[in-house]
Amino acid sequence: MNASNFVEGVDFSLYLILAISVFFLVGITAVMIYFLFRYRKKNNPVATNISHNNTLEIVWTVIPAILVLIMFWYGWTGYRPMLKAPEDAMEINATGQMWKWTFEYPNGKVSDTLVVPIDEAVKLNLFSKDVLHSLYIPAFRIKQDVVPGSEKMMWFTAQKKGTFDILCAEYCGQLHSYMLSTVKVVDRAEYDNWLAAESSPADEHPGLTLMKRNACLSCHTQDGTRLVGPSLKGLMGKTETVIVDGQEKEITIDREYLLNSIREPNAEIVKGFQPNLMPKLPLTEEELNQIADYIETIK
Amino acid sequence: MTAATTVEQPNFFQAKRGLFSWIFTLDHKRIGLLYLYSVGSFFLVGLTLGLLMRLELLNPGKDIMEAQTYNQVFTLHGVIMIFLFIIPSIPAVFGNFFLPLMIGTDDVAFPRLNLFSWWLYVLGALFALSTLVFGDGPADTGWTFYAPYSVNTTTNVSLSVMAALVLGFSSILTGLNFIVTIHRLRTPGMGFNQMPLFAWSLYATSWIQLLATPVIGITLLMIFAERTFGVGLFDPSIGGDPILYQHMFWIYSHPAVYIMALPAMGIVSELIPTFAQRTIFGYKAIAYSSMAIAFIGYFVWGHHMFTSGMSGPAAVIFSILTFMVAIPTAIKVFNWVATLYKGSIVIEIPLLFALAFIFNFLIGGLTGLVLGALAADVHVHDTYFVVGHFHYVMFGGTGFAFMGAMHYWFPKIWGKMYNKLWAGIAFAFVFIGFNVLYFPMFILGIMGMPRRYYDYLPEFHPLNMISTYGSWILAAGIVIMIVNLIVSKRKGEKAAANPWNGITLEWQTSSPPPLHNFDKMPELPEGGPYNYPNAKNA
Amino acid sequence: MNHTFTLPNSGHNFDAKASKLGMWLFLYTELLLFGGLFLVYMVYRYLNQEAFLEASYELNVWMGGINTVILLTSSMTIAMSITALQKGDKKLSVTLQWITIAAALAFLVIKYFEWGAKFEHGLFPGMEHYNSLPVGERLYYYLYFFMTGLHALHVIVGGVFIMVVIKKVENGSVNQKRYSLLENSGLYWHLVDLIWIYLFPLFYLIH
Amino acid sequence: MDNTNHQEHISSYAELFGTWAALILLTFLTVFISVFGGDLHTLTVAMALFIASVKAAVVGFYFMHLKYDKKMYRLMMTVVLSLFTFFLFMVILDYLTR
């Protein structure tokens, strides 16, 4: 069984064209090499001027023309079904933002990985929070750019159980190659269980949940390693240099500073890091405080 | 100087001396060489960056540079290769040097404008280089500068797009100059259908340069404005549409790939009849197919956007038209091969490059067909399959034609012959290294490895290793070739005026040519531009 | 140098037909340069029809109309100055060229007042009022400033070009027998006019 | 080559003036239609563009001499304009059918 309903159409057009290509490549190369030796100066001291041959010209115009029309046709028939999702497809919102995918299910459940039931049409509504991304599932042979400011969609029916890679295929900045996730194909019962399960375990700090949901952790680590953003380890009470309106300033990190740097990321830039990178997120005061509470606990 | 040379005209090297006699020269041959040196230097820089990228990709994870550096390196690599190397390469170097010679005149129509184009090229190059030293360094957007990332990033995108803009104008002016030259300055008796095929290919190319380049000019200006004013036309927050940027970008950049390919095809159309010592097969088919490629090439840009959410009808039209471009290209290939038939073939290095061009370009072109098919493109778009495709057509095609032309016209330009043994060794290394380097990329692409990836999943490791090894073989070949050419230029044997028994007009003058190209009226061959008198007539 | 032989088809000869062809080719690139902007305009107008209509009320049809008349007139005077030179009337030719330049200035002055008014209303991209407008209207104003700005730049270039030609006509290097440069400046000037012919209805006459 | 301009056709002052008059007339017409033409919606856009194109053709043929120049110039202009029209057509097609 193929991994998705599109594998057949895509692979057929791909391998059909490759086969025709190999035929022409081998054929032409062989003829070329044969002529090269057969008509070497040694074997054929006097050349013949043959200026043209209209029959041949027509033959090698018409045959490729027919072949490319065939190629076009299978390309199109493999592609056409991708354009429109079936009416009854279940819908999931997929959001791309710098270096993280987020999937939101109709019941409100939010997840970093995509979990879908087997043999059911799934439609992903695609949104971007910042720049272009492209959601690519090689095993399913599908790819769709995610464009800020407009809603795109893609759909598929998974036909094989298992876990497959999700990659970002449109260049989106520094950590483009780390914008990975997975899609897990399970049967309906398992899917229902998973969907019903509480999204954040009770023992997880609500601040951490919020941070996961807002992709903070794709730029900030909790263990001191540096990504594009400074690590959040031991932030409270640390002294560091920030740049405000082009001026360097020594500060000691306190709660007020923490809240401000999430509210207005560009107001004070930590020295050595890029401005304009960290998104300004629509968080409520309560959520902000929960996040700050959690950051204070990262020692 | 011996007594014999005093009756001869001084050649164009001897006519004047000193730095200023070069950088302010109005002589098309010197301007061609100025381009050769500047384009060649950037080619080396671009190649070195390519080599560094391959080193980084040798193993997963970090090898020699950070992710951000890698992004800047592939952008710079792309920008240099496209705007500073391949677009000016054949037209500006060999077109400038040989177009007037081949149509039997002493210069291009507007010599001053020609010099100005070169200066614009230098200015553009300086802009591109200055991104290295200012602010956050070179752009990290990819050579496509897609909005909105190119508007948000803090790296030097503004300078880079200005560089591309200035280089674009340089390219426009070269094209303009060539069109007028071809219309007005052909030697008496040479109609369009007696022109060498290289001139035809330049004519087709020039029209693309002229009509497509302004579109990218204005597009990049919009990006520049958007970065400068902080708001702009592609910004989704004011209702702008990033997809529109892509349309505008590719309206230029697809035709641009034929700016790269057509002159290379022109070179091949010269090399094959010369070394087969017989007339080209299907002169008119080859000449007019250049125009057809140039024309249809304007209408296919959408094939770069099949996954951007383009509408079904638009995708269908773009896909069909994309396939249509393949037909005139196929016609050319078949006519080249037919030209070998019943020739009297002398196997020399330039011919090997021409045949390698056909082989590589076939692979590149045929994989282009895969990309043009809608369903297949959805899977391999923005993967290493595309990277493989365009290196095969650009490096394997145009790059090889460039190197072939370099060897073919080497004796004409410098009056010396290159060392044939070393040239052969270099060719072998380059050809093998090239294929080892790029062939694995097709497989990687089909497996699903996206391009512009600093790091990759473990299953892609073995093929990436092979690819990197290939880049070392290729590098060795390039180094041997460059050393051989430089040494031969200094110490090579003196070459005859017409070492290949060529028939086009540039072979009728001395090597190197005199300042005014011809000391007597050049004579057109009887019965067609490639009608070799020694060959039987069929 | 003992150089005796010259080709009849030399690139260093004066060739009136070559310079005219060259000028036309240049005009094509200019057309496509603006063409790119017209393309953007088309798409955004299609996506924001109401907003473009709304925003266009801010423009003054009369000012635009007067400017159209001015440009058309200047196009006529530059064309007439070629006729004058062809007939050998150097003085008339120069006078007509000065009139063209005067028209260019008048056009720019009116443009200046128009732009000035928009500035005062805070409609320039990035200004506070601009930022508070609905999205489509912002696109409209952005395009308005971009396109008329680029056009105004061409008016200036064209004016300078004609000024150079005046000098050359006066010192005789452009004359009844060799007037390519004047002809080319005329072609350029007509192009400036051509573009305005489209800008005017697209920005001022939306209804 | 061609060391002087020998032009076969010199436009007369009267012809140029007549051209100007026609252009001015068309300008008034287009303003009139848009300001007083009432609610014609897309029709006004089409009218305005049609009139603009007529004006452009008049400028091209008479002021820019296309009418009297070699056929080549008209041919080139046609190619350039059709190319540009195709650009517009394909882009708007993508948006119209999305």
Ligand code: HEA
């Ligand atoms: C020299 C440059 C050059 C040339 C000549 C071509 C030639 C072609 N290209 Fe390529 N292309 C690029 C440079 C070039 N390309 C670049 C740089 C990119 C990537 C840009 C980026 O994203 O960064 C790209 C990307 C690209 C894409 C987008 C891929 C993607 O991003 O998803 C597509 C899709 O259709 C494509 C198609 C083609 C086709 C059909 C041809 C055709 O013209 C090829 C025609 C040739 C042949 C077909 C071979 C000869 C024919 C025969 C021997 C006869 C037998 C043939 C038949 C049966 C028909 N190219």
Ligand code: HEA
């Ligand atoms: C003509 C065009 C051209 C050429 C010739 C090349 C040549 C090479 N390119 Fe190319 N490449 C592009 C055009 C080109 N490239 C473009 C347009 C892109 C897209 C960029 C983007 O995505 O925006 C790209 C992207 C690209 C990628 C994909 C990056 C990514 O998506 O992550 C890779 C990866 O391997 C690569 C590798 C190489 C290599 C190894 C070479 C090799 O050929 C290099 C081999 C090296 C040598 C032959 C060096 C020998 C010389 C020396 C050692 C010099 C000695 C020094 C002195 C004498 C001073 N290139």
Ligand code: CUA
């Ligand atoms: Cu997201 Cu690349």
Ligand SMILES: [Cu+2]
């Ligand atoms: Cu393309």
